[in-house]
Amino acid sequence: MxxxxxxxxxxxxxxxxxxxxxxxxxxxxxxxxxxxxxxxxxxxxxxxxxxxxxxxxxxxxxxxxxxxxxxxxxxxxxxxxxxxxxxxxxxxxxxxxxxxxxxxxxxxxxxxxxxxSSEVNVTNTEGKVEEGVAQDKTVVFRKRNQTLVAERKKRDKNTCQACGYKMRVHGKYIIDVHHKYPLSASEGARVTSVKDLVCLCPNCHRIAHTKKFPLSPKEISRVIERGS
Ligand SMILES: [Zn+2]
Structure with missing residues (x-):
C-alpha cells in the first residue's frame, strides 16, 4: 500500500x-x-x-x-x-x-x-438504552420506512421475534419494529430492506439496546433464559 x-x-x-x-x-x-x-x-x-x-x-x-x-x-x-x-x-x-x-x-x-470496534460489546447506560429505542421510533424513520415497517409487522405476525410475545389492546398490537443496525443520531433513517428490521416487544426492544451494537433476537432470548 x-x-x-x-x-x-x-x-x-x-x-x-x-x-x-x-x-x-x-x-x-x-x-x-x-x-x-x-x-x-x-x-x-x-x-x-x-x-x-x-x-x-x-x-x-x-x-x-x-x-x-x-x-x-x-x-x-x-x-x-x-x-x-x-x-x-x-x-x-x-x-x-x-x-x-x-x-x-x-x-x-x-x-x-x-x-x-472494541466498543461494540460495551454496555449502554440507562439513558443510551432509551435513546436507542427512541431512535427506532423517530418521525423521520417512520415516514421514510412506513411500507417496510408495515411489511415487517406482517411477516413477523406482530409477534416478538425474541420471546414470542403477542398482544392486542383496543385493536392495536403492542409491538415495536427494531432496526438491527446502529442508526446515525442525526439521520435515524438508514433502512434499505425489510431484512434490516425485526419485530420486538417493548421489553425485548429495551434489552436489544443495552449494548452499543444492538443484540439480535437470539442473543435477547439467551439473556432472558439466563435472567441477567
Ligand atoms: Zn419480547
Missing part, C-alpha cells in the same frame, strides 16, 4: 470504531473521506479516485482475511456504497484472487464494525 492508501485505511478503521465524527454513524461519505485525505477541493473525478483507493485497501484486507473497509464509504443520499455489490465483489476478486465472503453491503459493513 502507498502512503495515501495507508492513511485512508487508518481513517476507515477509526470510522469503523466510531471514533470519527461523521454524518452517518460508523460510515463516511465520499466527500467527507476526500476532505480528510486530500488538500484538493472536492469535485469532478474525486469519487473515482476514492473508489480506486478503497478497493485496493479492501483487496489487501480480504487477502488477509479481514472485512472490506470500502463498504463504510457511502453516498450521502442512501447511506450505502455507490457501487453495486456484485461489481465491487468481482473487482476485489480480480485484484486479490480471493472471494469476499459477505453477501451484501449491510453484512460487510456489520463485519467491519464488529471486527474493528
Amino acid at each position: 502507498n502512503t495515501i492508501e495507508k492513511k485512508t485505511r487508518t481513517l476507515l478503521i477509526r470510522v469503523a470504531q466510531g471514533k470519527k465524527q461523521t454524518i452517518f454513524s460508523r460510515l463516511i461519505t465520499y466527500k467527507e473521506l476526500w476532505e480528510n485525505i486530500s488538500e484538493e477541493k472536492w469535485g469532478r473525478g474525486r469519487k473515482d479516485r476514492i473508489v480506486d483507493i478503497i478497493t485496493k485497501i479492501s483487496a489487501f484486507d480480504i487477502d488477509n482475511g479481514l472485512p472490506p473497509l470500502n463498504e463504510l464509504v457511502v453516498v450521502k443520499k442512501t447511506g450505502l456504497p455507490g457501487e453495486e455489490w456484485s461489481s465491487i465483489k468481482s473487482y476485489i476478486k480480480k485484484r486479490s484472487g480471493k472471494t469476499s465472503p459477505y453477501r451484501s453491503h449491510i453484512e460487510a459493513q456489520q463485519a467491519c464494525w464488529e471486527y474493528w
Whole structure:
C-alpha cells in the first residue's frame, strides 16, 4: 500500500470504531473521506479516485482475511456504497484472487464494525438504552420506512421475534419494529430492506439496546433464559 492508501485505511478503521465524527454513524461519505485525505477541493473525478483507493485497501484486507473497509464509504443520499455489490465483489476478486465472503453491503459493513470496534460489546447506560429505542421510533424513520415497517409487522405476525410475545389492546398490537443496525443520531433513517428490521416487544426492544451494537433476537432470548 502507498502512503495515501495507508492513511485512508487508518481513517476507515477509526470510522469503523466510531471514533470519527461523521454524518452517518460508523460510515463516511465520499466527500467527507476526500476532505480528510486530500488538500484538493472536492469535485469532478474525486469519487473515482476514492473508489480506486478503497478497493485496493479492501483487496489487501480480504487477502488477509479481514472485512472490506470500502463498504463504510457511502453516498450521502442512501447511506450505502455507490457501487453495486456484485461489481465491487468481482473487482476485489480480480485484484486479490480471493472471494469476499459477505453477501451484501449491510453484512460487510456489520463485519467491519464488529471486527474493528472494541466498543461494540460495551454496555449502554440507562439513558443510551432509551435513546436507542427512541431512535427506532423517530418521525423521520417512520415516514421514510412506513411500507417496510408495515411489511415487517406482517411477516413477523406482530409477534416478538425474541420471546414470542403477542398482544392486542383496543385493536392495536403492542409491538415495536427494531432496526438491527446502529442508526446515525442525526439521520435515524438508514433502512434499505425489510431484512434490516425485526419485530420486538417493548421489553425485548429495551434489552436489544443495552449494548452499543444492538443484540439480535437470539442473543435477547439467551439473556432472558439466563435472567441477567
Ligand atoms: Zn419480547
